[in-house]
Amino acid sequence: MGPGEPPRGTDQAVIEAALGWLESGNRLFLVTVVGTWGSSPRPPGSLLALREDGRMEGSVSGGCVEEDLRELALAGRLPGDEPGSLRYGVRREEAARFGLPCGGTLELLVEPLGPGRDGGLEAVGRALAAGARIRRTVHRGTGKVEVRPDREGEAALVAGAEEVTKPFGPRWRLMVIGAGQLAGYLADMALALDYAVTVCDPRREYAEAWSGRGVALDTRMPDDAVAAWCPDPHAAVVAATHDPKLDDLALLEALASPAFYVGALGSRANNDRRRARLAELGLDPAAVERLRGPMGLPIGSRTPPEIAVSVLAEMTAIRNGRGEPDRAAPPSPAEERLTQP
Structure with missing residues (x-):
């Protein structure tokens, strides 16, 4: 390359x-x-x-x-x-x-x-x-x-x-909500894993600064973008904007779809609050439980590329039929701080 x-x-x-x-x-x-x-x-x-x-x-x-x-x-x-x-x-x-x-x-x-x-x-x-x-x-x-x-x-x-x-050609698809630094690492690693990658961000300053190569950029609101993208059992959606107003819109659509993986950045406490919000918005309890948050395997991630590795490792485990990854190990304090919305 x-x-x-x-x-x-x-x-x-x-x-x-x-x-x-x-x-x-x-x-x-x-x-x-x-x-x-x-x-x-x-x-x-x-x-x-x-x-x-x-x-x-x-x-x-x-x-x-x-x-x-x-x-x-x-x-x-x-x-x-x-x-x-x-x-x-x-x-x-x-x-x-x-x-x-x-x-x-x-x-x-x-x-x-x-x-x-x-x-x-x-x-x-x-x-x-x-x-x-x-x-x-x-x-x-x-x-x-x-x-x-x-x-x-x-x-x-x-x-x-x-x-x-x-x-x-790509038999798997990934949509990342949020065109920040983490999205760049997720996109590059996912492309190497044969995903077709789309990044969604309606925020003008983020969309204009996005420079991801080989990645589609969607600037619609996340719920519209996910709905139009039509997640199927070969699709994954990752919410990483740090903005509940945007992430929750995407998750409402993605969790109700057949996507094999739906994850959200954030600490356990923030994701518990997110699940409560999604339930209040009328999302079916079984769909709410599908949310993987904090997303990624607990490997003590300290930097955006390490978080990207943990997320794609979890997606790979699920793709390969390895069942529910072991979440017994708690995230490190640094990981908790990095993933606070």
């Missing part, structure tokens, strides 16, 4: 590297995790671009599989014309060699690409740069590639006997 460029998700970094190598006349291999059994360091859909001289971008394991792929590429033992499949960790000793825990196994699709054969990556790159979602299908037998827009509700990865379809 160069100076002035917005943060990129992992897939975008891989695709941009691959396109740059192809433009320079290099041959490369696009490697995709298409199946895992048992424990695996990287999930299906993980991506690696491996240049024929051994340079790489992305990852498909904890490192040992990448080194083996590099050796195969340098020895000329990876597929030369059409896609091929590789499996790692079939035997226990092989799993141990490649750092796959608990006898895990992974299957890789390896696609050879080169000048005049970009495998549809140019179309994928354009979609990622525009923040759009797209699906790329590879036919295992022929290497033929099809690219089309991604539709809501489609599976994250479909790996069949004849073809593999992988989606690209």
Whole structure:
């Protein structure tokens, strides 16, 4: 990522590297995790671009599989014309060699690409740069590639006997209420985690000072902005203006929606008062209880970037089905002071 460029998700970094190598006349291999059994360091859909001289971008394991792929590429033992499949960790000793825990196994699709054969990556790159979602299908037998827009509700990865379809682009969305310093850190980190990010702030002085790259800015009142944004189960809303008049408007809309995460900045006492206000405004008690406030995991956050880490860690835990994060540890005094509205 160069100076002035917005943060990129992992897939975008891989695709941009691959396109740059192809433009320079290099041959490369696009490697995709298409199946895992048992424990695996990287999930299906993980991506690696491996240049024929051994340079790489992305990852498909904890490192040992990448080194083996590099050796195969340098020895000329990876597929030369059409896609091929590789499996790692079939035997226990092989799993141990490649750092796959608990006898895990992974299957890789390896696609050879080169000048005049970009495998549809140019179309994928354009979609990622525009923040759009797209699906790329590879036919295992022929290497033929099809690219089309991604539709809501489609599976994250479909790996069949004849073809593999992988989606690209943000499948998760984040709206941050308030264009302050915390919003900047939240936005940058969320972009790297493949969120599409919107920041909402109707306050003129904050909106005019906002310089977030790769982020949509909405200057409507928060309730109107959240309603128009239409939160779904892949959406999160974070209220961080320090102004109850603005935060509460957003929370009334967000808590009544299917958003998987709705959080608010502030101490426990301030969030207890916030819950009471939301109830007085007629929000259903079950919806009020969905509020995560103080938001974020209790890691003793002392600075805006640390608070951003704690919030995104909590969102990640919920995204990954880890249930209710442990909130037993109280926030530090510094954390309480920083989060006072």
